[in-house]
Amino acid sequence: MVDYLRRTWAEIDLDAITENFALLRGRLAPGCRTMAVVKADAYGHGDGPVALALEQAGADWFAVSNINEGISLRRQGIARPILILGYTPPELAGQLASQRLAQAVVGLDYARELSQGAVAAGVEVDCHMAVDTGMSRIGFFAQKGHEAQAAQEMVAACRLPGLKAEGVFTHFAVADEGAQDSKDYTQAQYDCLCETIRLVEEAGIRFPLRHCCNSAGALCHPQWGMEMARLGIVLYGIAPSDDCQGLAPLRPAMSLRSVVTRVKEIGPGVSVSYGRHYTAQEPRMVASVAVGYADGYRRAWSGKAHVLIHGRPAPVLGSVCMDQMMVDVTHIPGVAPGDVVTLAGRDGQAEITLAQLAALDGSIPYETACLVTRRVPRVYLRRGQPVEVKDFFFPTF
Numbered sequence: 001m002v003d004y005l006r007r008t009w010a011e012i013d014l015d016a017i018t019e020n021f022a023l024l025r026g027r028l029a030p031g032c033r034t035m036a037v038v039k040a041d042a043y044g045h046g047d048g049p050v051a052l053a054l055e056q057a058g059a060d061w062f063a064v065s066n067i068n069e070g071i072s073l074r075r076q077g078i079a080r081p082i083l084i085l086g087y088t089p090p091e092l093a094g095q096l097a098s099q100r101l102a103q104a105v106v107g108l109d110y111a112r113e114l115s116q117g118a119v120a121a122g123v124e125v126d127c128h129m130a131v132d133t134g135m136s137r138i139g140f141f142a143q144k145g146h147e148a149q150a151a152q153e154m155v156a157a158c159r160l161p162g163l164k165a166e167g168v169f170t171h172f173a174v175a176d177e178g179a180q181d182s183k184d185y186t187q188a189q190y191d192c193l194c195e196t197i198r199l200v201e202e203a204g205i206r207f208p209l210r211h212c213c214n215s216a217g218a219l220c221h222p223q224w225g226m227e228m229a230r231l232g233i234v235l236y237g238i239a240p241s242d243d244c245q246g247l248a249p250l251r252p253a254m255s256l257r258s259v260v261t262r263v264k265e266i267g268p269g270v271s272v273s274y275g276r277h278y279t280a281q282e283p284r285m286v287a288s289v290a291v292g293y294a295d296g297y298r299r300a301w302s303g304k305a306h307v308l309i310h311g312r313p314a315p316v317l318g319s320v321c322m323d324q325m326m327v328d329v330t331h332i333p334g335v336a337p338g339d340v341v342t343l344a345g346r347d348g349q350a351e352i353t354l355a356q357l358a359a360l361d362g363s364i365p366y367e368t369a370c371l372v373t374r375r376v377p378r379v380y381l382r383r384g385q386p387v388e389v390k391d392f393f394f395p396t397f
Helices: 014-027 040-043 049-058 068-075 088-099 110-122 147-158 181-202 215-220 352-359 365-369
Strands: 008-014 033-037 061-065 082-084 099-107 125-133 163-169 210-212 228-231 255-268 284-289 306-309 314-315 325-328 340-347 350-354 379-382 385-390
Touching: 008 014, 008 350, 008 385, 014 033, 014 049, 014 215, 014 228, 014 284, 033 284, 040 068, 049 061, 049 068, 061 068, 068 082, 068 088, 068 099, 088 099, 088 110, 088 125, 099 110, 099 163, 099 306, 110 147, 125 181, 147 181, 163 181, 181 325, 181 350, 210 228, 215 228, 215 379, 284 350, 306 325, 306 350, 352 365
Parallel strands: 008 379, 033 061, 033 228, 061 082, 082 099, 099 125, 125 163, 163 210
Antiparallel strands: 008 255, 255 284, 255 340, 284 325, 306 314, 306 340, 314 325, 340 350, 379 385
């Protein structure tokens, strides 16, 4: 029996995640490895259960944002290699080595500092050299004719003591966009990476692992998989952008549910919630729902979103509160306290997607998933049945 507080919860379909993984891996060239991106608590889905499912499904590597996320995976039993995509203080080189965490090297200055930290700790740190081909975020700057300079600096970094350069990578900026100039930009990024690697190899340095394809790259350019592809948002059943919709039959992994706590009738002239932004013009049946912006249901969706009750849409009335909100159920007969409310996901033939919610405030589904807060238990499903719960406040309810 899997127990959890049935107030507001997120259902995570592990079968959907592993099926999405198998689908994308099958599109890559034979022998191309896969790096599952599980940063930000697996995009809000829960790092440990998701990573364990993906490890069992055959993921070769995992990617996280920082050392804390890497250590979290190790403590939850992940044995496969892990790459930290973000910054780690150089004085933590010893922990990188002891936890078997590979580190992205973002430039020559950082490489020197990390080398000093590794030598001081008496360890060798596995590294992946980041190449800035067009994001202007991190990496050896190789844009617009700077490939030779970037290659020279990378060679110097690779020869520093205490560092083992096992990989090189870049990140695409607009691979998820269908406009021709975006396609040309992505092609230029790929060409820039290839030229930079060629120049490094001329100096006698070989990288066992080269990777550039993010989710959009794997969807649109699987032939660029090189030795490894980084699969992120697609694992969770979400297309990277509208332009990528329909390129693969992805299955959404996350559903958000809550419950009705009270149903009441209000008359004409009665206002609802903070700010009185909604006032009834005629009698309405109003249901209170046990979810608010402290759970990740955005206040910006006030008066715009709808939920599903008994498979039918119920519009949000007035402002979303911190812990509760109200919806119009006038047209839905028989609504009662305890009824399940679908905030995102499927109820019967109706569905609300994270992308639809994100569009209400000009956001993206990546952000919507990541902002589901820690007080929302994650309930993990196999074959549609709960098998595990991750509650950040209590091990079990």
